[in-house]
Amino acid sequence: MLEKKATRSTRVDGVSGEAVIEEFERVTRDAANVQRETLRRILAENGGVEYLRGLGLAGATDPATFRARVPLATHADLEPYIDRIADGDASPVLTAKPATSISLRSVSPPAAACCSLTSIENVADHGGDHLTAGACSSGTTQGKRKYLLFNEELVKSTMQIYRISYAFRNREFPVENGKALQFIYSSRETRTKGGLTATTATTNVYRSEEFKATMRDIQSQCCSPDEVIFGPDFAQSLYCHLLAGLLAAGDVQIVSATFAHSVVLAFQTFERAWEDLCADIRRGEVSPSRVTSPAVRRAMAALLAAPNPGLADEVARKCAALSNWYGVIPALWPNARYVYGIMTGSMEHYVKKLRHYAGGLPLVAAEYGASEGWVGANVEPGTPPERATFTVLPDIAYFEFIPLKPVAGDGGYAEAEPVGLTEVAAGELYEVVMTTFADQ
Known part of the structure; x- marks a missing residue:
């Protein structure tokens, strides 16, 4: 039955969330030194690759030499090297560690990589100064596909930022032994x-073993089996996510998606499909008209197991009691603490509808990053998405910021020489430049 449970603070991968936060505070308070060490590690590991050898670094790992010798590069500059790797060149072209796969991403317009540095905070609750950025872009872009290298270092940095963000979220909205829809x-x-x-x-x-382990550690284990996540048809997977979520309704403490629009689309679908979902629960079998994939059907059959008319009746009763589907999420998932996903940039358009479905549940904006790598974490999860800021992680990449000054009359921007992470000015607009362990 759909009953509300008490929750308390949890640990992150066997380590207290406060310890994760303390380490985060340490590296952000010492951002200048951490940035120098991060660049040193990147160059020490990758200094012998073909691309860098041709630029005359000669083993140097300091920021001044790096900026003087290594020019700013766009994807177009790196594309010939990436294409060689994609075509089978196994030599250290761009990275010392081999690419394990290729990430596909649409080319973004130039302004999409910008962020406005809205404040350098000194917040008592956080214990130190933090460089925070208000994101202008959620990383959602459209256009021509491009190749990006993907290796184990990107997986590590992704898991790092997941754990940091979760530690701050869990301090504000604690969960315990739960699952995530x-x-x-x-x-x-x-x-x-x-x-x-x-x-x-x-x-x-999602395909990495580290992802599954991290989701368990941060109480965000997905209700749905892998066959649903990796299913061949989007509509069938969406339907099964909803069904799996209803079957585990009492255990769900987080409702999330990568992007806000995915949650909105899911509940727009729920409005049309709830009667079919109830029928599936009632008879203990997924509808053959809704789900045709044999692998997905087998996985969902294991979850359904047996008819559950009591749950079906309860879901139907709660749906009938809703007014225009307001608050459907807390009505059906009474132990959910918040809704989580990227809600800034172009995703802010969906926040109003998402808030309608969430009722009084908090909406928490997810991390700030892109396919190339992560930039910052939301360390104030209680702040509404419209006002979210992101604290840059100085040990996740080497960051530079190109100042953008508005040009009177034409709506464009004039670029200046890049500055370092600790050299930015509050309230100014910058384009983010990243040098990562994947050499993006």
């Missing part, structure tokens, strides 16, 4: 000429 989906995979798997960055992450 996650509307996540894999994308179709292809093979490059050299045999590397090419798919979206999120699919590369």
Whole structure:
């Protein structure tokens, strides 16, 4: 039955959430030194690759030499090297560690990589100064597909930011031994000429064993089986996510998706499909008209197990009591603490509808990043998405910021020389430049 349970603070991977936060505070308070060490590690590991050898670094790992010798590069500059790797060149072209797969991403317009540095905070609750950025872009772009390298270092940095963000969320909205109703989906995979798997960055992450382990550690284990996440048809997977979520309704403490629009789409679908979902629960079998994939049907059959008319009646009763579907999430998932996903940039458009479905549940904006890598974490999860800021993680990549000054009359921006992470000015607009362990 759909009963509300008490919750308390949990641990992150056997370590207290407060310890994770303390380590975060340590590196952000010492951002200048941490940035120098991060660049040193990147260059020490990758200094012998073909791309950097041709730039005359000669073993130098300091920021001044790096900025003087290594020019700013766009994807177009790196594309010939990435294409060689995709075609099977196994030599250290861009990275010392081999690419394990290729991430596909649409090319974004130039302004999409900008962020406005809205404040440098000194918050008593956080114990120190933090560089925070208000994001202008959620990383959602459209256009021509491009290849990006993906390796184990990107998986590590992704898990790092997941754990940090969770520690702050769990301090504000504690969960305990719960599951997450996650509307996540894999994308179709292809093979490059050299045999590397090419798919979206999120699919590369979902396929990693580290992802599953981290989701368990941070109380965000998905209700749905892998067959649903990696199903061949989006509509069938969405339907099964909803069904799996209803079957585990009492255990769900987080409702999430990568992007806010995915949660909105899921509940727009629920409005049309709830009677079919109730019928499936009642008879203990997924509708053959809704789900045709044999693998997905088998996985869902294991979850359904037996008819459950009591749950079906309860879901139907709660749906009938709703007014225009307001508050459907807390009505059906009474132990949910918050709704989580990227809600900034172009995703802010969906916040109003998402708030309608969430009723009084908090909406928490997810991390700030892109396919190339992560930039910052939301360390104030209680702040509404419209006012969310993101604290830059100085040990996740080496960051530079190109100042953008508005040009009077033409609506464009004039660029200046890049500045370092600790050299930015509050209230100014910058384009983010990243040097990562994947050499993006």
